[in-house]
Amino acid sequence: MKTDFSNEEFLFKRKDNFLGYNFCPRCAQKLRQEKLDGRARLKCINPECDFIYYHNPITAAGAVVIKDNKILLVKRAVAPKIGWWCIPGGFMEWDEHPSQTAVRELREETGLEVKLSSFFEVYSGNDDPRVNAILILYLATEIGGQLSADDDAMDAKYFGFDKIPKEIAFKSNIQAIADYKERYL
Ligand SMILES: [Zn+2]
Known part of the structure; x- marks a missing residue:
């Protein structure tokens, strides 16, 4: 089946x-x-x-990458929410620290090498139909590579905070964007 x-x-x-x-x-x-x-x-x-x-949440990590006061988002190429935008990130591998997960996922989904500047926030999400996820987000800036969507992403772009797409995939991501605006803008 x-x-x-x-x-x-x-x-x-x-x-x-x-x-x-x-x-x-x-x-x-x-x-x-x-x-x-x-x-x-x-x-x-x-x-x-x-x-x-033990029915535990799964840990994911990603990064709020900022450039010229814009935030990097990726368009999802895999379910759930295909075609919706989200903050680049993904599930942790067994032997990773979440900071390594964030750097790896950025490379895989956006082609960019990023430097994490600090921890940002942790979110608990239950609106993903696959699993309940704990999302650990860092703040980051790009230090190399070339922006090109790949892996689980079909597009990757920087958005001004007044031009955030309506279709943001998860509540944790909507909250993270709001938190960033409140703290830094
Ligand atoms: Zn058994």
Whole structure:
């Protein structure tokens, strides 16, 4: 069965129902919902197996890159919200520090090498139908490379804060743009 990534209702339901997981990834027996630590969790039914699925948010990192008082945004080429704009960033790899994730994602999505100047803010989002995400954002400036959309982005552009596109993909991104305006403009 092929997942229809345009069916957001299905994706949100699956996400909130333990991502739709049914079987233990360690021993392949069934997972059963139990109350553990006062919360509903999925536990493997195999008494020999210690697997518990902890339904935790996934960490993402990115950067608010500013040039001539404009902010760098990328147009999404992958679901969800294809064609909508967002702050460049992405999910952390296992062995990365979030600052490394931000620099890597900027390179992959925009072709730019950036220097992070400081931590900006952390956001908790539940409006992505795939996962709940914790988004760590840095402030950054470009130090090299050439602006060209790639990877998960179909376009990458700087926008004046009075010309931000209406279609911004996630609440965390809308809030981050508002926070930047309030703090620096
Ligand atoms: Zn198991």
